[in-house]
Amino acid sequence: MSQLKDAILSVTASGDKAFIPYIMAGDGGLEKLKPIILRLQELGVTAIEVGIPFTDPVADGPTIERAGERALASGTTLRKVIETLTSFADEITVPLVAMTYLNPILAYGVEQFAADASVAGIRGLIIPDMPLEESEVVHPALTAAEISLVQLVSLTSTPERMERLTKASEGFIYAVTVNGITGARSSFANELEAHFKKIQSYTDTPVLAGFGISTATHVKDFGSFCSGVIVGSKIVDSLVAEDWEAIEELVKASKLAANEVGI
Numbered sequence: 001m002s003q004l005k006d007a008i009l010s011v012t013a014s015g016d017k018a019f020i021p022y023i024m025a026g027d028g029g030l031e032k033l034k035p036i037i038l039r040l041q042e043l044g045v046t047a048i049e050v051g052i053p054f055t056d057p058v059a060d061g062p063t064i065e066r067a068g069e070r071a072l073a074s075g076t077t078l079r080k081v082i083e084t085l086t087s088f089a090d091e092i093t094v095p096l097v098a099m100t101y102l103n104p105i106l107a108y109g110v111e112q113f114a115a116d117a118s119v120a121g122i123r124g125l126i127i128p129d130m131p132l133e134e135s136e137v138v139h140p141a142l143t144a145a146e147i148s149l150v151q152l153v154s155l156t157s158t159p160e161r162m163e164r165l166t167k168a169s170e171g172f173i174y175a176v177t178v179n180g181i182t183g184a185r186s187s188f189a190n191e192l193e194a195h196f197k198k199i200q201s202y203t204d205t206p207v208l209a210g211f212g213i214s215t216a217t218h219v220k221d222f223g224s225f226c227s228g229v230i231v232g233s234k235i236v237d238s239l240v241a242e243d244w245e246a247i248e249e250l251v252k253a254s255k256l257a258a259n260e261v262g263i
């Protein structure tokens, strides 16, 4: 069972698309984590991806990397993020998906991490530097704590690997939208449609698109052929600017059912 998957499926069953904002825990200080999470869930997001800052963030883009540097400078650690989340876990109504590299988890202790993360409201986990072949290091402890291990599927994966990653992915499939497609974003949706349909054909676990999604039009475009989106850099920038209107506009773009009937 996966609370994360269930949350996404209940959104798509109602005709809307899943919307998962990414935030960097500790950007602006850890005291901001609670108000940000509570406000995002009030806006109607499906889940929240919570990034844990790391000194060697090989998979992060420049915006996320800088946010990570700010978070580290303010003293943020995996342990402090979990403690902070736990302090208001009873107010968290959406599943949290932690995004952390493998090292901090190993340093914390895999079993202890899984148990503490679960109490903190973490229902999914993305470990971008852990290959599928090595996931047995963490998988049993995560399963015991009912935390879904989400796999990233990139455009460059071979068909065999794509199928393997897709079938192994829990909660949802994180389908990476970009690869050599830079600049003109207006056309990327069309090119990716076939790729996404292929991924979805392997599984009934929802496929979500992430990377480079920054406008309401992107959200709607991707929503037309997958189960929803993950938005990172645009959310991080908007939080720094305290531009909640921009965030609200993106979330609204995922509410297709409401838009159709004009409410």
Ligand SMILES: O=P(O)(O)OC[C@@H](O)[C@@H](O)c1c[nH]c2ccccc12
Pocket: 022, 049, 051, 059, 060, 061, 064, 099, 128, 152, 210, 211, 212, 213, 230, 231, 232, 233, 234
């Ligand atoms: O920032 P973007 O282009 O909106 O993409 C989301 C991405 O940043 C976020 O999901 C993320 C942050 N760090 C990661 C590391 C690996 C995979 C994904 C991530």
